[in-house]
Amino acid sequence: MYKLIAIDIDDTLINDEKEVTPATQQALEQAIAQDVVVTLATGRAYASAQAIARQTGLNVPIITYQGALVKNLLDEEVLYERYVPVEAATKLFEYCIRHNLHLQTYIDDKLYSREDNDKIKEYTALNRTPYYVEPDFKKLVDQPTPKMLIIDEPAFLDELGPKLRELLGDQVHITKSKPNFLEIMHHEGTKGHALKFLAAHFGCSPSDCIAIGDSWNDHEMLEAAGLGVAMGNAIPALKEIADYVTLSNNEDGVKHVIEKFILGKEN
Structure with missing residues (x-):
């Protein structure tokens, strides 16, 4: 019996209308009723992920900033x-x-x-978050940050990634959450590291966990979990390493996983 489910948000938990469907919501509640810990694992900032978690009634720690921050929803304690x-x-x-x-x-x-510029405007339109413009960016660079992000054309970022890995070394983890988003975190700021931490926090093993995602930034947690699930709309590379491929985010793929592996329903 699986004890914890970690679910990516964008293109996984929510559909293309940016909504958690009533059917998926019901499945989440049914999993929780079976004493399964249901959490989110996202590249989003805590404030953005928190809003969705509260909508779905979750009250557990959630994984944000690709795994660089795990924080309680109830008292906002940083874990x-x-x-x-x-x-x-x-x-x-x-x-x-x-x-x-x-x-x-x-x-x-x-x-x-x-x-x-258009890049920051389009980015914030996607996840409905406010932003601040600071021309004196150097003073921000010296402050603690869980994540930095470069926005550009996908092909350019594919070439840039290896250059930055050489420049920055093994201090950092570099991944793509979307084709045009290159994200830079601490080398232990991955969803895989955070999932292992959270499993230990709840007194279970990563092998007792299900991880569900759609993008390459999900691969560490799919590999860490006992059951790694790729969405039907996931990138091909993630499907290749997944233990199971579910339906798409527009077909209640998360609900399908819960019914099959938690509730024991035949789909």
């Missing part, structure tokens, strides 16, 4: 936190200045950009 090392953050900032790249960062759960 696990990993910041981008300042040396790496500074190198990344200087590189982005030299190459005129769009870089944004999070300080105290607030999103900051160096300038007001």
Whole structure:
């Protein structure tokens, strides 16, 4: 019997209308009624993920910023936190200045950009979060941040990723949450690290966990979990490493997983 389910939000828990359907909501409640811990594991900021978690009635710690922050919903106690090392953050900032790249960062759960442009506007339209413009971005770089993010064309970011890994070294974890979002965290700021931490927090093993996602930034937690599930709409690379492929986010794929592996219903 699985004891914990960690669910990605975008293109996984929510459909393309950015909603948790009533059918999926009911499945979440049924899993919780079976004493299964249901949590979220997302690249989103805590404030953004918190809003969705509260809508679904969750009251447990949630995994945010790709795994760099695990925080209670009830009392907002921080259980696990990993910041981008300042040396790496500074190198990344200087590189982005030299190459005129769009870089944004999070300080105290607030999103900051160096300038007001279409990239930050489109990004915040996706997850409905406010943002702040700070031209003196260097003073932000010296402050603790769980995540920094570059927005650009997918092919360009595919080439940039290896360059930044060479520049920043093994201090950081670099992943893509969407084709045009390259995200930089502490090297232990992954959903896989956070899932293992949360499993121990609840007194179970990662093998007792189900992880559900759609993008490459989910692969560490799918690999860490006893049952790694890729959505029907997941990228091919994630489906290849998954133990199971469910329906898409527009077909209540999360509900399908809960019914099959928690409630024992034949789908």
